Amino acid sequence: MTTAATAELLVLAQETATVAGELARLRRAEGVEIAASKSSPEDVVTLADRETEALIRGLLADARPDDGFYGEESTATNGTSGLTWVVDPIDGTVNYLYGIPFYGVSIAVVEGDADPATWTALAGAVRNPAIDELFSARAGHGAHLNGRRLQVASGVPLSLALFGTGFSYDSARRTRQAQVLQGLIHEVRDVRRMGAASLDLCGVAAGRLDLYYERGLKPWDHAAGALVAAEAGARVGAFGDDREGQSLLIAAAPDLYRTAEPLLTELFQDFMADDDI
Numbered sequence: 001m002t003t004a005a006t007a008e009l010l011v012l013a014q015e016t017a018t019v020a021g022e023l024a025r026l027r028r029a030e031g032v033e034i035a036a037s038k039s040s041p042e043d044v045v046t047l048a049d050r051e052t053e054a055l056i057r058g059l060l061a062d063a064r065p066d067d068g069f070y071g072e073e074s075t076a077t078n079g080t081s082g083l084t085w086v087v088d089p090i091d092g093t094v095n096y097l098y099g100i101p102f103y104g105v106s107i108a109v110v111e112g113d114a115d116p117a118t119w120t121a122l123a124g125a126v127r128n129p130a131i132d133e134l135f136s137a138r139a140g141h142g143a144h145l146n147g148r149r150l151q152v153a154s155g156v157p158l159s160l161a162l163f164g165t166g167f168s169y170d171s172a173r174r175t176r177q178a179q180v181l182q183g184l185i186h187e188v189r190d191v192r193r194m195g196a197a198s199l200d201l202c203g204v205a206a207g208r209l210d211l212y213y214e215r216g217l218k219p220w221d222h223a224a225g226a227l228v229a230a231e232a233g234a235r236v237g238a239f240g241d242d243r244e245g246q247s248l249l250i251a252a253a254p255d256l257y258r259t260a261e262p263l264l265t266e267l268f269q270d271f272m273a274d275d276d277i
Contacts, residue, residue: 001111001122003141009083010123010138012063013107013224020056021105021129024048024090028130032097046093049073053089056107060085070114072220083122084114086223091126092196101130106198108223116219116226116245124224126198135202135228143205143231150232153207154253158263161210161256163191164200168216177215180267187263197249201225204251205232211252213264222249239265 027048034046053073060069068079071087078084085107090096092103108124125136135150137143143150165181167174185191192209194200197217203209205228212229226236226244235257238248248268250261 006122006138006141009109010125010136012060013109013123013125014134014136016056016059017105017107017125017127018134019059020052020089020107021127023055024052024096024103024105025129027051028096028099034097045073046090046097048096049090049093052105053087056085056087056089056105067109068114070219072218076114083109083111084119085109086114086220088198088220091198091221092194095195100195102128102194102196102199103130104128104196104199104202106220106224108227110223114219116223117243121223121227124227126202126224126228128199135199135205135225137205137224137228137231139227139231141231143228145202145206150205150228151207152204152229152233152253153210154233154255156210156253156256158187158256158259160189161252161260162189163260164203164209164212165191165193166195166197166200166214166217167193173216180264180270183267183270184263197221198225201229201236201251204234205229211250211256211260213248213250213260215248215268216246217249218246226251237261239268 032046050073053071066079066081068084070076070084088106091106096103105127110119110121112119123138127134135145167177200212202225204212229251230236234251235254236244236251
């Protein structure tokens with residue numbers, strides 16, 4: 001795809017994330033209403049999630065009717081262009097529900113199937129309307145925060161690295177993730193759990209975290225954020241040479257990644273035999 005074409009895709013992602021983020025912010029100010037639970041009683045979806053995704057889907061369809069769409073809150077559709085928009089309308093819904101200003105509208109466009117193991121991410125944007133931040137990236141052209149070029153922190157030893165992670169809504173899986181954390185916590189500076197994977201990945205890009213890892217993410221959780229991290233110089237992957245995906249996602253500067261990946265792999269594999277994600 002040409003440079004001009006990917007530039008247009010980035011602008012569309014940025015503009016759509018900004019408009020959708022304003023809707024989400026407005027609905028948060030009005031008061032949040034739970035629409036349903038999904039995988040567990042703790043895993044909620046709000047009316048604002050659904051309304052925001054409907055807005056995003058409509059704006060993208062109007063601009064690019066031949067593209068596919070893969071969102072968290074609605075039925076996926078295939079397109080004829082070879083491109084698919086991967087969308088999380090409100091990443092960090094529990095934060096959103098509680099009024100914690102750490103939630104994001106995540107929009108990415110990828111070439112190929114909506115599978116992180118095979119797709120090529122072309123452009124993405126993550127908007128946190130609560131604090132007026134827009135992260136964005138285009139393949140081969142770097143990552144930015146409100147127009148400022150981002151670069152991951154490098155040269156950070158494992159013992160001084162600030163890690164970020166997330167936990168499953170399923171209590172049994174969350175217990176196993178806590179066991180991983182117990183094996184990790186004495187090896188690093190500290191660990192943060194902030195509740196929105198897309199923004200955590202952007203945090204790696206911005207130097208707010210040195211490394212982010214999580215097991216059990218869905219494609220819409222990390223499609224845009226992983227591109228932002230990678231374009232800021234992070235290595236994004238999983239076990240060994242695996243690409244990022246549901247089994248594990250790790251994002252960090254390449255030197256820290258090389259040090260931390262074997263440790264995370266060992267810790268997770270101790271609990272994978274009885275964990276179906």
